[in-house]
Every structure is written in C-alpha cells, then in structure tokens.
Amino acid sequence: AQSVTQLGSHVSVSEGALVLLRCNYSSSVPPYLFWYVQYPNQGLQLLLKYTSAATLVKGINGFEAEFKKSETSFHLTKPSAHMSDAAEYFCAVTRLDYGGSQGNLIFGKGTKLSVKP
Amino acid sequence: EAQVTQNPRYLITVTGKKLTVTCSQNMNHEYMSWYRQDPGLGLRQIYYSMNVEVTDKGDVPEGYKVSRKEKRNFPLILESPSPNQTSLYFCASSLTGAAGYGYTFGSGTRLTVV
Numbered sequence: 357a358q359s360v361t362q363l364g365s366h367v368s369v370s371e372g373a374l375v376l377l378r379c380n381y382s383s384s385v386p387p388y389l390f391w392y393v394q395y396p397n398q399g400l401q402l403l404l405k406y407t408s409a410a411t412l413v414k415g416i417n418g419f420e421a422e423f424k425k426s427e428t429s430f431h432l433t434k435p436s437a438h439m440s441d442a443a444e445y446f447c448a449v450t451r452l453d454y455g456g457s458q459g460n461l462i463f464g465k466g467t468k469l470s471v472k473p
Numbered sequence: 474e475a476q477v478t479q480n481p482r483y484l485i486t487v488t489g490k491k492l493t494v495t496c497s498q499n500m501n502h503e504y505m506s507w508y509r510q511d512p513g514l515g516l517r518q519i520y521y522s523m524n525v526e527v528t529d530k531g532d533v534p535e536g537y538k539v540s541r542k543e544k545r546n547f548p549l550i551l552e553s554p555s556p557n558q559t560s561l562y563f564c565a566s567s568l569t570g571a572a573g574y575g576y577t578f579g580s581g582t583r584l585t586v587v
Contacts, residue, residue: 399563446516
C-alpha cells in the first residue's frame with residue numbers, strides 16, 4: 357500500500373533562508389506526487405505536482421520539488437523564505453490500491469512552516 | 474470563479490442530532506471527495522464519488538453517509554453525530570478520478586459535537 361511520510365511536523369526558518377520540507381513515499385509503481393499548502397483558516401491549495409515528466413517540478417510562489425526515485429523522495433524547496441510562506445504543507449501520493457478511482461490521494465501528516473523575521 | 478463551496482463554515486451541534494454539510498462545485502468535475510483533518514493525523518478520506526450515483530468508502534467512513542444525485546453537489550451526512558466526529562472537514566473535487574489530476578478544495582467546515 358502507498359504511504360507518505362513527512363519528516364518534521366514543525367520547521368522554522370529565518371526570512372531569506374532556504375526552505376526544505378521533506379517528503380518520502382512508498383509505492384510499488386511510479387507514483388504521482390503532489391504538494392499542497394494550507395494557509396490559516398483556508399482550504400488546501402495545489403503548489404505543484406509530479407506526473408512522470410520532468411523530475412524537477414516548479415510550482416507557484418517560487419517553490420520547487422525534485423522527484424528522486426532512488427531515494428523515494430519528493431522534497432519541497434524554496435531558495436529564500438518569505439514571511440508569507442508561513443503555512444502548513446502537505447505532501448500527497450496517488451492511491452493505487454483502490455479498485456475504483458486512481459485519483460484518490462493519500463496525504464502526509466503535514467509540516468508547519470514558521471518564518472522568523 | 475471556479476470554486477468548491479462548503480456550508481456551513483462553522484457548526485456546533487449536540488450528540489445525536491442529524492446534520493448535513495453541503496458541498497457544491499461549479500467546474501463540472503466528475504470526481505468529488507470528503508476528507509477530515511485532525512491535528513497530527515493529516516487528512517483522511519471519508520468518502521469519494523467518481524460520478525453521479527457512484528460513491529465509495531474511503532479510509533474512515535464509519536458514522537458518515539454521502540449521496541451524489543447531481544454532478545455539482547456532494548453532501549456529507551452525519552445521521553447521529555458523536556464527539557469523536559469533531560473535526561475540520563474538507564470537500565474536494567477533480568476533473569476526473571484518473572491519476573495525476575490535482576484537487577480543488579473547499580474552505581472547510583469546522584464541526585464541534587458536544
């Protein structure tokens with residue numbers, strides 16, 4: 357069965373510093389992978405997705421993620437943190453063990469990013 | 474504006490009193506789903522629907538019902554709510570149920586059962 361592990365429930369960085377949020381997945385076949393962001397009191401918004409094209413995926417707000425099959429990882433990075441990046445981030449993988457929809461997503465438990473001035 | 478609309482945003486109810494959380498999307502999406510979000514547990518899928526009249530259980534369906542009579546609507550029904558159903562609920566939709574499509578999420582419904 358597929359699963360997603362996000363290392364670190366809380367990450368704190370200084371404004372201008374590198375943001376690195378870690379995501380590892382388990383899947384018996386090449387997965388589709390997603391990063392979502394949740395700002396306070398809002399729903400989740402798609403940041404970027406990997407669907408087996410380029411391994412380096414660029415998303416909105418300057419974020420990018422690299423799919424590394426050998427490491428089963430899909431870490432999210434941003435070169436320079438901004439105060440507005442403070443939010444909770446969720447990694448998700450396509451669920452393939454259901455007989456019905458392959459669009460079902462399994463979400464990690466989330467990482468809260470704090471940005472210090 | 475393309476969106477998923479949930480109502481209500483906040484709801485406090487008592488144990489055993491039936492309630493419905495509505496979800497509507499205006500994007501002609503085939504696929505819709507309900508998730509609950511709890512601290513430290515992330516999002517867990519309750520039910521999903523591939524299309525009209527086609528629904529299936531997710532990981533935590535106990536205590537919930539859904540229906541999909543129209544493409545745009547996917548209400549979540551709690552026939553007899555209990556305190557362990559206190560949670561933040563999200564409705565999501567996607568163009569199809571095929572892999573690779575991302576979800577559009579509603580703004581959430583915060584439910585408290587006392």
